[in-house]
Each structure stands twice: as C-alpha cells, then as structure tokens.
Amino acid sequence: MQRDLRLIAVGRRYGIRGPWVLRGVDLTIAPGTLTRVEGANGTGKSTLLRLLARLDAPTEGRVTGRPRTAYVPERFPAALPFTPLGYLTHLGTVHGLSRPSATRAAGTWLERFGVAAHAGTPMARLSKGSSQKVAVAQALLGEPELLVLDEAWTGLDAAARAELERAVAERTAAGGAVVFVDHDPRRLAGAPDATYTVLDRGLKHRTEDGSPPAGPLALVAVRGPAGGGLPPDAARTVTSVQETGPGSYRLAVPVSHSDVLLRVLLTARPPWHVVSVTPPPEPPDPESRP
Numbered sequence: 216m217q218r219d220l221r222l223i224a225v226g227r228r229y230g231i232r233g234p235w236v237l238r239g240v241d242l243t244i245a246p247g248t249l250t251r252v253e254g255a256n257g258t259g260k261s262t263l264l265r266l267l268a269r270l271d272a273p274t275e276g277r278v279t280g281r282p283r284t285a286y287v288p289e290r291f292p293a294a295l296p297f298t299p300l301g302y303l304t305h306l307g308t309v310h311g312l313s314r315p316s317a318t319r320a321a322g323t324w325l326e327r328f329g330v331a332a333h334a335g336t337p338m339a340r341l342s343k344g345s346s347q348k349v350a351v352a353q354a355l356l357g358e359p360e361l362l363v364l365d366e367a368w369t370g371l372d373a374a375a376r377a378e379l380e381r382a383v384a385e386r387t388a389a390g391g392a393v394v395f396v397d398h399d400p401r402r403l404a405g406a407p408d409a410t411y412t413v414l415d416r417g418l419k420h421r422t423e424d425g426s427p428p429a430g431p432l433a434l435v436a437v438r439g440p441a442g443g444g445l446p447p448d449a450a451r452t453v454t455s456v457q458e459t460g461p462g463s464y465r466l467a468v469p470v471s472h473s474d475v476l477l478r479v480l481l482t483a484r485p486p487w488h489v490v491s492v493t494p495p496p497e498p499p500d501p502e503s504r505p
C-alpha cells in the first residue's frame with residue numbers, strides 16, 4: 216500500500232431522512248497497520264468497514280486513497296455456481312495470475328484453511344464454516360493492500376481462526392493494512408496499532424482513555440548483522456524492540472504474530488539467528504480455581 220486511506224468528515228445515513236449512522240468521522244489508515252474497530256450492536260461498525268472498503272459511498276465528506284482492497288463479510292454468499300478451487304482459480308486470474316499460478320495459489324489457501332478436501336465440492340453444498348474459509352481464502356489470494364474483515368472469524372474452527380490471525384500478521388508485515396471487527400476481545404490481542412470504538416455516530420480512539428488492551432506477548436532474542444538494523448517486515452510485526460548489544464535484540468511480539476516474525480528473520484539475507492523464544496505465561500486455568 217503506497218499511501219494512506221483517509222476518511223475526511225465522513226457521514227453516512229440510509230435514506231434521505233434516515234438517522235445519521237456516522238457523522239464527522241475522520242480516520243487515517245496507514246500502510247502496514249492493523250486497526251481494530253469495536254462498538255455495541257448496530258452502532259455502525261459494518262457501515263464504517265464498507266466505507267473503508269469503498270463498497271459504499273459516504274452521504275457527506277470524502278474518502279481519499281485507493282488501495283487494492285479485499286473484504287470479507289460475516290455472511291458470504293455460499294450459493295455460487297462454482298467449486299472452491301474453480302472459484303479461487305478464477306479470482307486468481309482476475310488478479311493477474313496465470314492459470315497454473317492461480318490454481319497453485321488457490322490450492323495453497325484451501326490447504327492452509329483446512330478445506331482442501333472440499334476443493335471440488337459445489338459451493339452450494341459446503342457447510343457454513345467451509346464457505347467462510349473460502350470467503351477468507353478469496354480475500355487473501357490477491358495479497359490485498361487493504362484487507363477489511365467484518366467478523367470474518369465467525370464460523371471458523373480453531374485451526375482456521377489461528378491461520379487467519381497468521382495471515383493478518385503476514386499482510387501487515389508485507390506493508391498491507393488490515394482493519395477488522397470481531398466480537399472476541401482476545402482476537403489478535405496486543406497486535407492492533409489502533410483501536411477505535413464506534414460511539415454516538417463518531418469514532419473514539421481507544422488509547423485516548425489510556426487503557427490499550429494488553430495481549431499475550433512472546434519474547435524473542437535474536438542476533439543479526441551488527442549495525443544492520445531489524446528487517447523492515449520484522450519491525451512492523453513487533454510491539455517493542457530492545458537492543459541488547461551490537462546486532463542483538465530482544466523483541467516482544469503478539470503471539471498471533473510470532474510465526475511470521477520468525478519466518479521473516481530466518482529467511483532474511485543473511486538470515487538472523489534466533490537465540491531464544493519465550494512464550495507468554497499460560498493464563499490461569501479458571502477450572503483449577505478452588
């Protein structure tokens with residue numbers, strides 16, 4: 216993503232005399248950032264996300280910036296006359312891939328989300344969970360500059376939920392922006408660069424009240440070329456960096472992003488040496504309380 220996406224004094228209402236859902240909203244989404252949007256039911260989260268994805272236009276105000284965008288709605292139209300492999304391959308060619316590359320990419324994403332066994336099943340016959348996996352795969356396939364996820368984790372099994380978190384970390388590490396809504400406060404905990412609450416038709420920046428949500432962080436000790444600095448993709452993934460010696464760093468990374476961080480460091484040229492990885496302490500098991 217080359218430039219910021221910006222909402223400037225944006226308002227949206229449905230119908231000429233409908234109540235304003237959003238009004239006077241200013242928001243900047245910068246490349247490489249992860250943004251969480253939260254708020255009570257019916258406050259306008261989906262409306263905001265559709266405006267960011269440019270699927271809807273504001274009633275007043277302006278939207279600037281046109282990143283290549285992919286959007287995952289909570290409910291994906293599953294009754295498409297395709298198989299998952301056919302659908303994703305077709306989308307891959309729309310994104311400019313050759314047919315063999317599109318087929319390969321489609322297969323990779325179906326595999327990653329654990330739905331490869333249904334690659335040839337007509338989509339109308341897929342379970343809700345499997346169609347949601349296809350919805351997520353179609354969004355990731357084109358390596359979008361902006362990924363907008365509206366409750367996209369709903370209906371996914373635990374393995375696919377974790378895979379989607381990893382894919383989000385990959386997108387932001389690669390310089391893409393991700394904006395998401397999810398009802399689970401633990402989703403990507405500790406990872407968002409910004410959290411906004413939709414309230415009274417406007418946005419409240421969560422850090423303004425001084426209580427950003429702390430998530431579980433892993434500590435990673437690494438050593439690289441002295442004076443080289445951390446690779447930019449790694450720097451975008453971590454929450455904090457402490458230089459412990461020439462070329463040596465202690466990094467704190469949200470657990471959801473740790474795989475991506477390690478992969479970036481180990482595939483850097485020259486590769487970095489991972490000295491140690493310390494997972495966060497296990498949260499107390501509520502079952503074991505007296």
Ligand SMILES: Nc1ncnc2c1ncn2[C@@H]1O[C@H](COP(=O)(O)OP(=O)(O)OP(=O)(O)O)[C@@H](O)[C@H]1O
Binds near residue numbers: 236256259260262263
């Ligand atoms: N296409 C539409 N036509 C008319 N009203 C709409 C439309 N889409 C949303 N609204 C109204 O706008 C308001 C905000 O809806 P929106 O779906 O954006 O909220 P939300 O915070 O995402 O809700 P939820 O948490 O229930 O998903 C609601 O009152 C809703 O009824």
